[in-house]
Amino acid sequence: MGRSAPIYIVGDIHGHVRVLQRLLQEVYLINAQQHWTGGTATLWLLGDLVDRGPDSIGVIDLVMRLQTEAAVVGGMVDCLLGNHEILMLGAYQFGRRSTGLSSNFITKWRRNGGAKADLAKLTMQHLNWLNERPVMAQIDDTLLIHADSTFYTRYGHSINEVNETFHALLKRSNTLAWEELIESFSMRGVFIHQYSGGEFIDRFTQIFGGERIIHGHTPISTMLGGLAKKVTQPYIYASGRCINVDGGIYMGSNGFVYQMPISQAEP
Ligand SMILES: [Mn+2]
Numbered sequence: 001m002g003r004s005a006p007i008y009i010v011g012d013i014h015g016h017v018r019v020l021q022r023l024l025q026e027v028y029l030i031n032a033q034q035h036w037t038g039g040t041a042t043l044w045l046l047g048d049l050v051d052r053g054p055d056s057i058g059v060i061d062l063v064m065r066l067q068t069e070a071a072v073v074g075g076m077v078d079c080l081l082g083n084h085e086i087l088m089l090g091a092y093q094f095g096r097r098s099t100g101l102s103s104n105f106i107t108k109w110r111r112n113g114g115a116k117a118d119l120a121k122l123t124m125q126h127l128n129w130l131n132e133r134p135v136m137a138q139i140d141d142t143l144l145i146h147a148d149s150t151f152y153t154r155y156g157h158s159i160n161e162v163n164e165t166f167h168a169l170l171k172r173s174n175t176l177a178w179e180e181l182i183e184s185f186s187m188r189g190v191f192i193h194q195y196s197g198g199e200f201i202d203r204f205t206q207i208f209g210g211e212r213i214i215h216g217h218t219p220i221s222t223m224l225g226g227l228a229k230k231v232t233q234p235y236i237y238a239s240g241r242c243i244n245v246d247g248g249i250y251m252g253s254n255g256f257v258y259q260m261p262i263s264q265a266e267p
Helices: 017-026 056-072 083-094 105-111 117-121 124-132 151-155 159-171 175-185 197-208 220-224
Strands: 007-010 042-045 076-079 136-139 142-145 212-215 235-237 242-244
Touching: 007 017, 017 056, 042 056, 042 136, 056 076, 056 117, 056 124, 083 105, 083 117, 083 124, 083 175, 105 175, 124 159, 136 159, 142 197, 151 159, 151 175, 151 197, 159 175, 197 212, 220 235
Parallel strands: 007 042, 042 076, 142 212, 212 242
Antiparallel strands: 136 142, 235 242
């Protein structure tokens, strides 16, 4: 069975709720009142909803509500966890505690664009919702991840295993494990590496399945040079096997929504 409803992918929003509203309106997934009008469409956000921008909690609220509204009409909205969700959750849970190996959790988060007022706005609903989000997903032959990094393999060798390991870790108060996760989740740029990128893509897709990878995390202008403002579309590289959807909204890009092409393969 081929899928018929369109699938949309959105990269790192980083607190820019008005940009997200505009982007979703432009592809008719929401109306001017910010309600879901996408019908049975699927919308995936690839993480880093929060930090650096003006209204992180507003972004979470919007995505949570759209998830509920979409489900009612047979659509689907979901979001992967990015490193900034983990940074914020760590700051919330551990505050100024430190493992002694590096700065405490609040300082680390603030240094990465965390806004202190957001911690007080986080409700149990937000926390429970964030704690349940996946870190990896697959659509047809395409893997969805936040970071252009292979660190995911440290947490499991299947999508389910990685998601379950993350969820178990987030429930524990093991500050060392959290710190290690935050450190390794900040790595980037593996798949575009001039000599070894292709090999990393091969190994990654051999382990997790799929033919290609869609990721965010590394603004396209950081990857290619130039101004974020000029970035208006995904960056497809590694002979089409990698698609970077991080427009660099917090650096001044207007952002974009990536619509996945309909798969030609019939199972
Ligand atoms: Mn990130």
